[in-house]
Amino acid sequence: xxxxxxxxxxxxxxxxxxxxxxxxxxxxxxxxxxxxxxxxxxxxxxxxxxxxxxxxxxxxxxxxxxxxxxxxxxxxxxxxxxxxxxxxxxxxxxxxxxxxxxxxxxxxxxxxxxxxxxxxxxxxxxxxxxxxxxxxxxxxxxxxxxxxxxxxxxxxxxxxxxxxxxxxxxxxxxxxxxxxxxxxxxxxxxxxxxxxxxxxxxxxxxxxxxxxxxxxxxxxxxxxxxxxxxxxxxxxxxxxxxxxxxxxxxxxxxxxxxxxxxxxxxxxxxxxxxxxxxxxxxxxxxxxxxxxxxxxxxxxxxxx
Amino acid sequence: xxxxxxxxxxxxxxxxxxxxxxxxxxxxxxxxxxxxxxxxxxxxxxxxxxxxxxxxxxxxxxxxxxxxxxxxxxxxxxxxxxxxxxxxxxxxxxxxxxxxxxxxxxxxxxxxxxxxxxxxxxxxxxxxxxxxxxxxxxxxxxxxxxxxxxxxxxxxxxxxxxxxxxxxxxxxxxxxxxxxxxxxxxxxxxxxxxxxxxxxxxxxxxxxxxxxxxxxxxxxxxxxxxxxxxxxxxxxxxxxxxxx
Numbered sequence: 303x304x305x306x307x308x309x310x311x312x313x314x315x316x317x318x319x320x321x322x323x324x325x326x327x328x329x330x331x332x333x334x335x336x337x338x339x340x341x342x343x344x345x346x347x348x349x350x351x352x353x354x355x356x357x358x359x360x361x362x363x364x365x366x367x368x369x370x371x372x373x374x375x376x377x378x379x380x381x382x383x384x385x386x387x388x389x390x391x392x393x394x395x396x397x398x399x400x401x402x403x404x405x406x407x408x409x410x411x412x413x414x415x416x417x418x419x420x421x422x423x424x425x426x427x428x429x430x431x432x433x434x435x436x437x438x439x440x441x442x443x444x445x446x447x448x449x450x451x452x453x454x455x456x457x458x459x460x461x462x463x464x465x466x467x468x469x470x471x472x473x474x475x476x477x478x479x480x481x482x483x484x485x486x487x488x489x490x491x492x493x494x495x496x497x498x499x500x501x502x503x504x505x506x507x508x509x510x511x512x513x514x515x516x517x518x519x520x521x522x523x524x525x526x527x528x529x530x531x532x533x534x535x536x537x538x539x540x541x542x543x544x545x546x547x548x549x550x551x552x553x554x555x556x557x558x559x560x561x562x563x564x565x566x567x568x569x570x571x572x573x574x575x576x577x578x579x580x581x582x583x584x585x586x587x588x589x590x591x592x593x594x595x596x597x598x599x600x601x602x603x604x605x606x
Numbered sequence: 607x608x609x610x611x612x613x614x615x616x617x618x619x620x621x622x623x624x625x626x627x628x629x630x631x632x633x634x635x636x637x638x639x640x641x642x643x644x645x646x647x648x649x650x651x652x653x654x655x656x657x658x659x660x661x662x663x664x665x666x667x668x669x670x671x672x673x674x675x676x677x678x679x680x681x682x683x684x685x686x687x688x689x690x691x692x693x694x695x696x697x698x699x700x701x702x703x704x705x706x707x708x709x710x711x712x713x714x715x716x717x718x719x720x721x722x723x724x725x726x727x728x729x730x731x732x733x734x735x736x737x738x739x740x741x742x743x744x745x746x747x748x749x750x751x752x753x754x755x756x757x758x759x760x761x762x763x764x765x766x767x768x769x770x771x772x773x774x775x776x777x778x779x780x781x782x783x784x785x786x787x788x789x790x791x792x793x794x795x796x797x798x799x800x801x802x803x804x805x806x807x808x809x810x811x812x813x814x815x816x817x818x819x820x821x822x823x824x825x826x827x828x829x830x831x832x833x834x835x836x837x838x839x840x841x842x843x844x845x846x847x848x849x850x
Contacts, residue, residue: 352699354850374701382699387692392623397616404612405702428623448700 303366305330305452305483306351311360313346320346321357322507328452333474333484335498337491339598343507344487345385348454351485352382365451378407381450383441385457385487391430395421398429399443406448419443419473435466442473446482453477456487471497491590501590505598519593526587528559528569530580536573544568609702613710621714627680632722634675635668636729643734655795658820662737663793665730666816669749670788672722673810676715677756678763678781685711685764686773695850704849712757719753740821748814748824755809755836756784762843788812807831 306328313321321343328334338344349355351362353369353376362369367376389398399416403409416425419439424432432440438458445453455474459467474497477484488494494501495515503511503518511518525548536557538550546568547561559569566585573580621628642664643649649659688694688707697704730736739745763780767773785791787805789812794802806813806825811832814824 354695354698377699377701380699384692384696384699387696389691389693389696390620390688392620393616397619401612401616402700405609405700407701444696 303330304328304363305332305365306334306485307361307363308347308351309361311347311350311362312358313343313350313355314358319507321350323360324504324507324509325360326502326509326512328483328485330483331478331481332499333478333486333497335486335488335494335501336504337488337494337501337594338504339489342504342598344504345456347504348456348485348487352376352380352454378448379451381445381448381453381482383445383453383455383458385460387441388437389429389440392428394426394428395432395436395440396425398440399447402444402447408449410447410449412447415443415447418476420469433466434461435463435469438462438466438470439473442470446477450482452483452485454485454487458486458488459490459493467493491594495590503594503597510597515590518597519588519590521593525560525562526565526585528561528566528580528583528585529556530583531555532557532573533579533581534577536576536578540572540576541569544572610706610709613702613706614713617707617710618714618717621680621718627675628718631672631675631680631718632725635671635722635726638671639665639668639726639730640733649734659734660793661730661734662820663795663816664789665726665734665736666819667789667794667812668726669723669815670785670790670810670812672719672726673749673753673756674781674784674788676719677753677760678784679760679777681711681715681757681760682763682767682773682777683770685761686767687770689764689848689850690770692850698849708761708847715757716753723749737821739819741818741823744823745815745818747829748811748818751829751832751836752810752812752815755811755832755839758836758839758843759809762839762846765843765846765848784810807835809835 304327308327309325311321311324312319324343324347336344336347346355350357351364351369353373356370364376365379367379369376393401396412396416399412403412416422419442421436421439421443424436429437429440442455442458445455458474459470462470471493474484474486486493486497498515500512501515501518502509511521513521541547541550541559544561546563546565547559549560551558551560559565561568570580570583639661643661646660649661651657651659655663685708694704694707697707727738731738759780763773763776767776787797787801787808788810789797789805794805794812794816797805802813806828809832811824811828814828814832818824
């Protein structure tokens with residue numbers, strides 16, 4: 303059985319179609335990322351999955367349950383971390399975790415959870431006194447306090463500094479190691495590339511690709527780019543004659559060679575034959591960023 | 607049940623940590639009674655007031671400060687803030703129902719109102735020998751219905767206010783209107799008759815509070831009207847309430 307099964311989900315707000323026939327499945331124990339620009343329909347999709355929104359059409363099953371009709375059973379098994387949701391200013395960390403624990407039939411141990419999320423020192427601090435990273439960790443703790451089978455995390459690391467972001471990522475990996483299925487909504491490529499087993503790229507309310515991060519990258523481009531400063535002048539022709547090379551450009555003293563296959567070996571061999579050294583050599587491969595931009599590309603006037 | 611108890615406890619702690627709201631509700635009416643009572647001494651029976659001292663008729667009005675502060679200001683502003691911050695939405699993703707939070711709020715404000723009332727009765731008795739409410743059952747009925755009516759209005763305000771800012775902008779003038787009609791600013795015998803009548807029939811039904819305190823049974827018609835207003839406003843508020 304799929305952990306989450308979404309088929310042909312559609313949701314309109316007035317004339318605006320926010321989600322337009324989205325289908326995907328999430329398998330047990332995987333980290334599934336939903337990626338897309340702002341307004342692509344990511345949040346509407348996950349809010350439908352957790353039963354906060356009623357789709358206009360399509361079906362959703364989470365652990366075999368319907369989010370609308372099996373609301374109570376589902377809430378016991380799914381932990382949710384919402385975008386932009388806060389807590390009362392004067393509530394302490396330990397109080398918040400204990401309060402949320404009281405909602406579940408079989409909650410996690412409050413003190414252990416606080417410790418696991420590195421909040422022990424802050425357990426008696428009020429919410430208003432927490433840093434962004436601490437608030438985010440508390441929010442994750444609240445998503446986990448019911449010992450969920452599925453965790454849905456919306457814009458997890460938005461607004462976090464790089465250090466806090468990395469710490470948060472480790473938490474997500476620890477979650478998966480405990481057997482929790484994780485759905486991650488993000489617009490950070492690095493986050494999806496690092497954490498996700500599979501990625502769904504969503505744009506304009508439709509899914510434009512579902513694959514592993516490397517699968518998505520290779521779909522868009524297998525091209526590599528070498529940048530270096532040759533130690534002596536070298537003719538472009540020597541490089542463009544190579545079957546691996548597609549193009550050569552000069553940017554000031556830098557040479558930029560694009561191509562495919564074993565590009566770096568072919569280029570450095572030719573350079574070596576002519577006693578040229580490639581100084582400051584950098585290899586650039588397409589990453590999820592490039593793939594994402596290609597997949598969600600739209601006419602320039604729409605962006606401006 | 608466990609979750610409602612946890613929510614009540616949690617909301618009570620939050621209220622205690624926010625002294626401005628409960629100081630105004632619990633301590634302010636008694637403080638005003640002490641201050642005004644000391645300024646406008648001596649206290650002599652006044653034939654124009656049916657042989658009562660002015661302070662005997664003033665004390666029952668001061669309860670309005672307590673109930674109106676909690677129901678018209680604290681409740682809607684807090685709920686609107688919770689909604690604005692996504693706290694209600696966050697709760698609705700857990701097995702807890704957000705209605706539990708509403709229940710918790712109503713419970714703690716009702717308890718706080720009773721505390722404010724008890725303090726006022728004790729201070730009035732000790733400082734100015736104001737008699738205890740003469741018709742306790744009638745008083746409890748009038749007080750309970752009046753508080754319920756104000757809470758319903760506060761909920762309606764929380765339901766329709768799109769943000770905490772708007773809730774505050776409506777709550778503050780509304781609070782002053784309720785206080786004015788309740789005779790807090792001017793003794794009610796100085797108000798035009800039409801305003802006195804409006805005050806009789808709208809929450810918190812100050813005439814009933816006054817009658818019952820002074821020993822007679824509160825009139826049934828105003829109490830029935832209060833109950834009706836509470837019911838209608840309460841139903842409209844619960845229909846209109848948005849969690850996000």
